[in-house]
Amino acid sequence: MQTFLVTGAAGFIGSHSVEWLLKQGVRVIGVDNLRTGRLENLVVAHTSPDFEWVNADAGDETAMRILFQQHRFAGVLHLAALVSVPESFHEPALNYRINLAAADSIARLCLEFDCKRLVFASSAAVYGVVASLPNRESDLPQPQSPYAAAKLAAEVMLLGYAASYGLEAVCLRYFNVYGLRQDPASPYSGVLSIFTDRFRHGLPVIVHGDGEQTRDFISVRDVARANGEVLTRGGVASGRYNVCTGRAISLNQVLAIYRELFPNTPPAEYAAARVGDIRHSLGDPGLLRNRLEFNAKIPFAQGLYELAHGEDKKSVVMA
Ligand SMILES: NC(=O)c1ccc[n+]([C@@H]2O[C@H](COP(=O)([O-])OP(=O)(O)OC[C@H]3O[C@@H](n4cnc5c(N)ncnc54)[C@H](O)[C@@H]3O)[C@@H](O)[C@H]2O)c1
Structure with a gap:
């Protein structure tokens, strides 16, 4: 049975993604430090014997290394983040640590432990104010907040590791998830x-x-399916993809x-x-549709x- 790591598992998107993965018959290790997530979100996940909950900081490389040593992860879904754009203005150093440094640390652990696929929760916020809509992945990003800047910088780091070391890094730019x-x-x-x-x-x-x-607006159930399919099915090349309708x-x-x-x-x-x-x-969903036949349903x-x-x-x- 394959084992996947999900960070931010007790969050809104994380808990739905964990449930989607468990339904596919895989094992899931869910990490969260409950900064904004809630244990109640994992009630359904906990009914599965294939789910394990770990209270840890995804940016704590020592704690995360132990998990990578214990399990041979087939892939990682990295959702843990400081999710509030206004908070990122007030706490830029924390934003850097959680939204950029932790992603970098997880990516290096993937390389160290030969975990091939890392799916990263990016955001439509990276586009900023662009001249024309819909946003396409080829648009020049113009982040307007520390949050968006860190998400974009993390994308660049991960895709740099993909080019340098062959990590499969898939950065999913979610639009408005509800x-x-x-x-x-x-x-x-x-x-x-x-x-x-x-x-x-x-x-x-x-x-x-x-x-x-x-x-x-895209349903969290569609987003969980996009996360899960990209993580488990593979077949999506490293890169940036809109997740939108x-x-x-x-x-x-x-x-x-x-x-x-x-x-x-x-x-x-x-x-x-x-x-x-x-x-x-507004996003253009064409790229993920072409690569994965993914449509929001x-x-x-x-x-x-x-x-x-x-x-x-x-x-x-x-x-
Ligand atoms: N909800 C949206 O519309 C939306 C849009 C674009 C991008 N995103 C991204 O999707 C991801 C999930 O967001 P969400 O909406 O589910 O928010 P959320 O706050 O519900 O989930 C984030 C989870 O990460 C956890 N977390 C935060 N810092 C952590 C750390 N250092 N270690 C371990 N866990 C940590 C939180 O406790 C929480 O459970 C985030 O990366 C966010 O930036 C969300």
Whole structure:
């Protein structure tokens, strides 16, 4: 049985990715230091005898070396990160340590222990403000935050190791991931988890700007499948790949769907646009589709329904 290492396993994307991998019949070692992740996220994973949880800092090379010595990892999914863009402005040194140095350390351990494949959680944030959309992997990245800069620098390090030593380094640039287990309590959470929380409590949502700003929202279940397939199937050359749907959804469209799901909630309140918020974000999913035949499958309205009701049942028609 193959064994895979997942860092950031107790997080939002990590816990879904672990579950996807366990369903394929592989063994998973999940590492997390619970900085932003939660043990409750691993309840399902813990029902499998093939899952092992390790409380450790992914950037602690000594602790991680012990894991690499104990297991012969077939691949590593490195998700552990300082995930808040605003926090990266306040804590640039920590951002450097978690988002860049830890990725470098994990990559060198992969080389040392002959673990061929490293899948790295990058971000659409690396694109920054570009002249035209959709973002393509060939666009010149223009990071606008310490977070985005560290993600891009980690991509460069990993791809440098790929070219130098033959490591298979696949950097996945996620766009706006949404779904169950995204923490709405953080002011830096994804907009959909915050909206969902407000709707569930019968509170009006606050929209910054006119609501016509758009995002390429992708379900965490699609992202977990992309992570898992890239990790286990191989066949994707080292490089950078968008993980997105290629469809732009405005916040006003989101609200229209929510009004169907929660008809009795008060109308949204519109506030001033936030300084620095980008107006539109959209990715081109073509490269991963060509290399892996990967298509995001969850229709947005269905994903939103699952998020709103905390279950995977019926689908609703997109407004
Ligand atoms: N959610 C999104 O929309 C999105 C978009 C682009 C990129 N990403 C990237 O995806 C990855 C997962 O993000 P998420 O949304 O699931 O966030 P998350 O906060 O739920 O998950 C991150 C996990 O990493 C853990 N962690 C942080 N530092 C660690 C360390 N030093 N050692 C061990 N564990 C550590 C946290 O405790 C948490 O469980 C991150 O790399 C993030 O930058 C997420």
